[in-house]
Amino acid sequence: MFKIIKQNQKHFSMYMVLLLIFTAFGFMTDFVNFTPRNITNLVIQNSYILVLAIGMVLVIITGKIDLSVGATVAFTGAMAAIVYNATNGSMLLSMGACLLAGAAIGAFQGYWISYLKVPAFIVTLAGMLGFRGLTYVLTSIKPVGLMDDNFKKIASGFIEPSFMDGKVLALVVGIVFLVIMVVMDVQNRKTRSRLGFDVLPMSLFIVKNVFISGIIFWVFHKFSLDRGIPIVIVIIGLLVIAFTFMMNNTVFGRSIYAIGGNAKSAKLSGINAERVEFLVFVIMGVMAAISGMIFTAYMNQAMPQAGNMFELDAISSVFIGGASATGGVGTILGSVIGGLVMGVINNGMSLMNMGAEYQLVVKAMVLLIAVWYDLQNNKKSA
16 A cells, blocks of 8 residues: 555645645735636646647657657647648648648657667757758748637637537536546556556545546636636647547557566567657657647747747656656656646746746756656665
């Protein structure tokens, strides 16, 4: 019992840290950060980082890293804007071109890393430089404005169904989402128990799910008090559910963990490590493209300097969310929570009128502490 609690200590700490930081900023800002409008803005303003974190955690679990995601966000976002304008506002064609560009970038880098065995750090560093340069070529180093406001709805629009009030729908969707997450967690616990892995004691398992469900319902309740459900929340929610299911219930997901835990043993057990790593980078490219679309929509234009430092925010989110610097450990939900921690820090310091320079220093320290904490846990368990 104590062993499994110790193994999950970092994940429990992560939820408490998010709650404590958010509450602390509440006292320092007269609880302005608790208002429905601020909660909505907090999610929208950090949505593209949360999407990147979902993809980045897969890369880091395999023991790799991707430094090119910021440049990929810029390139794919510019591609989406240019195709959107060229096709007289076709959402389908612009989104399709954006996603294909992201997948192609991921495949290009994934081939060099998985099959040609060039270190991921070097390949993605080259990608960071190369795709930033291609973005400058694509945009002529000038912002590319969107021809109308329809594309902007991806980032700043809200679900407005004709059959139900949007604010009521926010509560319904929140309940459905938390039920899905709890059911998936229950199924994962049963699977782990059946396979002989350690699982949390039932009491702690219930406490964890009640706590997470409470946070989810509180957030969606805040949405219901504001303008309803942001479209980006639907996108992020679907991605979290899909990738959580993939990582916990598919051979591909378990192969990612196996490769990150011990690549040689994974190969000996019959896992095609090269193929898995290649597909992970393709997925990362697609996630960067989705992030690029969201950021372009949020700014209502594609900018050549878009995505600057996004890779650092995504990597920080993953490590804060409980991933290990040595690979083999990490969760989708944890990475999203880690991204929210970074977002809450940015939001709270902005509400306190603290400059961006101080925000960078604080985020740097948070990242260092998160990685140091992970290394200390690894030493104790060794």
